Amino acid sequence: MKKLYLELFLLTLTLLASVLIIEKTFSNYKTPPDIVIRSFEEKKNDLNTVCIGNSHIIALGEIAVFEGKTFNLAFSGINMFDIAMLVRKLVVTGGNIKNVIIGLDYDILGLSSKRSILSLQLYRYTESLENRSLEEYIKAGSSYFRSGQDFWYLFAHSLKFSQKSQQNFIPLNFKSKDDKEACTRRALEHGAISYKEENIKKNIVLLNELIDFGRAYNLNLVFICTPKTSCYTSTYLAIPRIKAAKVSLDEIFKKKGMPYFDMTYERAFTDDDFIDFDHLNKSGAAKLIALLQTAIHHEE
Amino acid sequence: MIASCYFYMSFVPYYILILFFTIIVDYIAGILIENEQNRQKRKALLLMSIIANVGVLVVFKYYNFFVDNIGTVLASASLSNPLSYLKIILPIGLSFHTFQAMSYTIEVYRGIQKAERRFNYYALYVMYYPQLVAGPIERPQNMFPQMHFNYKPEYHRIASGLRQMLWGLFKKVVIADRLSLFVDNVYGDVHNYQGFPLIWATIFFAIQIYCDFSGYCDIALGASKVMGIKLMQNFKMPYLSTSISEFWSRWHISLSSWFRDYVYISLGGNRVNKWKWYRNLFIVFILSGFWHGANWTFIIWGALHGFYLIMGVMTQGVQKKLFNLSNSILYKKIFIFCEWILVMFLVAVGWVFFRANNVSDAIYLLKNAPKINMDYLIGIPIFSFQSILLSFLFIFFVLVTDLYFEYSHKKPFAFTRKPYMRYAFVFLLCFSIYLFGIFEKHSFIYFQF
Numbered sequence: 001m002k003k004l005y006l007e008l009f010l011l012t013l014t015l016l017a018s019v020l021i022i023e024k025t026f027s028n029y030k031t032p033p034d035i036v037i038r039s040f041e042e043k044k045n046d047l048n049t050v051c052i053g054n055s056h057i058i059a060l061g062e063i064a065v066f067e068g069k070t071f072n073l074a075f076s077g078i079n080m081f082d083i084a085m086l087v088r089k090l091v092v093t094g095g096n097i098k099n100v101i102i103g104l105d106y107d108i109l110g111l112s113s114k115r116s117i118l119s120l121q122l123y124r125y126t127e128s129l130e131n132r133s134l135e136e137y138i139k140a141g142s143s144y145f146r147s148g149q150d151f152w153y154l155f156a157h158s159l160k161f162s163q164k165s166q167q168n169f170i171p172l173n174f175k176s177k178d179d180k181e182a183c184t185r186r187a188l189e190h191g192a193i194s195y196k197e198e199n200i201k202k203n204i205v206l207l208n209e210l211i212d213f214g215r216a217y218n219l220n221l222v223f224i225c226t227p228k229t230s231c232y233t234s235t236y237l238a239i240p241r242i243k244a245a246k247v248s249l250d251e252i253f254k255k256k257g258m259p260y261f262d263m264t265y266e267r268a269f270t271d272d273d274f275i276d277f278d279h280l281n282k283s284g285a286a287k288l289i290a291l292l293q294t295a296i297h298h299e300e
Numbered sequence: 301m302i303a304s305c306y307f308y309m310s311f312v313p314y315y316i317l318i319l320f321f322t323i324i325v326d327y328i329a330g331i332l333i334e335n336e337q338n339r340q341k342r343k344a345l346l347l348m349s350i351i352a353n354v355g356v357l358v359v360f361k362y363y364n365f366f367v368d369n370i371g372t373v374l375a376s377a378s379l380s381n382p383l384s385y386l387k388i389i390l391p392i393g394l395s396f397h398t399f400q401a402m403s404y405t406i407e408v409y410r411g412i413q414k415a416e417r418r419f420n421y422y423a424l425y426v427m428y429y430p431q432l433v434a435g436p437i438e439r440p441q442n443m444f445p446q447m448h449f450n451y452k453p454e455y456h457r458i459a460s461g462l463r464q465m466l467w468g469l470f471k472k473v474v475i476a477d478r479l480s481l482f483v484d485n486v487y488g489d490v491h492n493y494q495g496f497p498l499i500w501a502t503i504f505f506a507i508q509i510y511c512d513f514s515g516y517c518d519i520a521l522g523a524s525k526v527m528g529i530k531l532m533q534n535f536k537m538p539y540l541s542t543s544i545s546e547f548w549s550r551w552h553i554s555l556s557s558w559f560r561d562y563v564y565i566s567l568g569g570n571r572v573n574k575w576k577w578y579r580n581l582f583i584v585f586i587l588s589g590f591w592h593g594a595n596w597t598f599i600i601w602g603a604l605h606g607f608y609l610i611m612g613v614m615t616q617g618v619q620k621k622l623f624n625l626s627n628s629i630l631y632k633k634i635f636i637f638c639e640w641i642l643v644m645f646l647v648a649v650g651w652v653f654f655r656a657n658n659v660s661d662a663i664y665l666l667k668n669a670p671k672i673n674m675d676y677l678i679g680i681p682i683f684s685f686q687s688i689l690l691s692f693l694f695i696f697f698v699l700v701t702d703l704y705f706e707y708s709h710k711k712p713f714a715f716t717r718k719p720y721m722r723y724a725f726v727f728l729l730c731f732s733i734y735l736f737g738i739f740e741k742h743s744f745i746y747f748q749f
Contacts (some may be wrong), residue, residue, distance in 0.1 A: 004455050095686045
């Protein structure tokens with residue numbers, strides 16, 4: 001039996017050494033939050049407004065709805081928990097941020113952060129995980145797991161691997177806005193990926209808490225839903241779970257007496273205002289800013 | 301015994317009472333059957349034990365299915381369903397331990413196994429934790445003699461058990477769970493896809509279910525080996541089969557041999573006229589499908605395999621003639637390869653029904669999978685080309701390993717006598733689990749049965 005113990009000991013040692021080497025190699029790996037949040041930290045004292053949301057908000061760039069400088073702190077596939085934690089982080093960080101524009105698509109209400117790599121990547125900054133298991137904390141602390149187990153990075157030099165400084169949000173197989181079939185599929189995907197009915201209750205609680213938090217700290221929270229192409233919307237809005245999420249969102253904002261700038265039904269946008277099926281291009285973003293400014297002014 | 305109780309209770313604690321109910325019923329039934337000389341009374345006792353076991357299965361697993369179907373039939377006649385659904389969670393591994401318990405009373409009835417008088421030994425036979433929730437479905441003749449031996453720690457047995465557990469864990473965490481990410485996305489909403497994504501998802505599911513279930517069995521067999529009990533082999537490289545009957549002699553062996561010994565042979569097996577033989581085959585596979593779950597998809601899956609087998613038997617003569625058409629070795633190899641392709645295709649069609657959420661999804665998938673569009677080779681934007689490539693590499697690795705073990709007649713890890721080679725292989729597996737393992741909570745597919 002001594003032989004077995006010795007072998008197990010040696011195996012553990014070899015594995016630990018190998019894991020440490022991997023961790024060291026990945027310590028320089030830059031995840032999207034590493035790039036974006038570090039840039040935010042550098043600029044935070046000059047900022048007045050921050051935008052948080054998913055890829056639909058990333059596409060807007062640094063939108064100037066309010067006076068002063070704006071920073072886009074959006075991440076693809078973000079969920080309600082991480083949105084709430086990022087807003088809290090803004091308050092803790094300090095700075096002069098007064099306005100927070102939050103992109104809230106209907107499907108965010110059904111998303112969970114429990115299996116999200118983004119949550120692991122954000123943990124370094126938000127110090128909060130929705131899934132509080134030991135395993136998740138270990139993964140969040142590991143550089144390798146934060147990279148989404150990006151094994152190919154090990155061959156970075158030989159594969160001429162380069163990390164993208166910008167988040168890519170256009171679908172890999174996107175070819176043309178005229179591809180109606182792909183557009184329908186994209187809308188259906190958004191209504192399906194990671195979406196679970198049981199997440200709605202938890203996310204409603206998080207949203208209510210977020211609104212209360214914003215009020216308590218005098219943050220001007222502006223909730224928006226960006227417009228999408230007509231082809232996308234016709235499919236997306238027909239999904240029963242999306243319809244239900246929309247009803248829930250309207251109820252929450254009505255109850256809280258807070259406006260929800262939902263541009264889904266806005267007719268001012270044409271297909272020319274989009275990069276793909278659901279992300280606005282520069283002219284679309286400018287149109288959205290103008291509309292938002294009018295709507296906010298009207299609310300005031 | 302304590303570990304087994306703890307293991308079972310960690311899912312739904314009070315469900316252990318159901319397990320104890322079947323244990324007590326079968327323990328008493330075994331002794332009574334052995335003591336009884338009258339054949340009719342012995343039969344009646346056996347029947348009572350089977351009814352008690354099947355009754356538990358019917359209530360927990362099939363009741364809601366029957367209510368659902370009765371409701372559908374009544375609704376078509378514009379009548380309301382008087383039966384209401386039971387709001388219960390299916391006890392984990394119910395079908396496995398119920399079948400294991402039934403095999404005990406049947407073997408006692410047949411006089412092959414002596415009734416176990418020590419209650420704790422019998423209880424441990426049913427609830428032995430490595431195989432309690434997903435098999436292999438053991439036979440009393442294999443388990444009881446081993447349980448009476450004194451345990452002595454031995455290096456080779458423990459090391460070999462641990463290595464088998466590691467191999468199982470690798471198959472589960474690295475391959476099965478990785479493939480499930482793709483499979484779950486596609487099968488979760490099949491109507492979003494056509495062509496390649498549907499084909500990949502089905503191929504991936506075939507490998508996923510194999511690595512998931514055989515991985516679990518490796519963990520169970522390895523853990524049991526460490527504790528000094530050798531469990532039966534449940535898989536023998538099923539995807540190398542060149543006929544459906546061969547597939548069933550390699551896939552979930554403990555279940556197929558259970559149905560063979562206790563249902564197929566009891567119905568007369570193949571020692572009856574041709575049509576009754578086909579009937580027997582069909583019944584066994586319908587039951588096998590139904591055993592897997594209370595859903596029409598499983599029943600169709602079972603029926604399909606029954607149909608395949610019958611067709612295989614009916615065309616045996618033609619197959620033989622075609623095989624002997626030429627004496628060329630190359631011809632025979634090509635013939636065997638074509639048979640293999642056909643069998644894999646048929647098995648994959650069966651898996652579509654097994655995995656689909658409902659029959660209409662399965663039919664949609666079968667109709668739309670051939671609509672190939674090269675633009676959607678990968679198909680799901682959230683899956684990168686690298687992740688798909690990695691999945692294919694692992695599939696290749698498993699198939700090559702299986703092929704190697706099949707044709708070299710060697711067991712995993714026994715491929716070399718050189719300790720450093722074995723050590724390197726163990727290290728490679730551990731490191732792969734760290735590098736490529738999917739550490740989300742994916743339970744084993746067969747736990748639901």
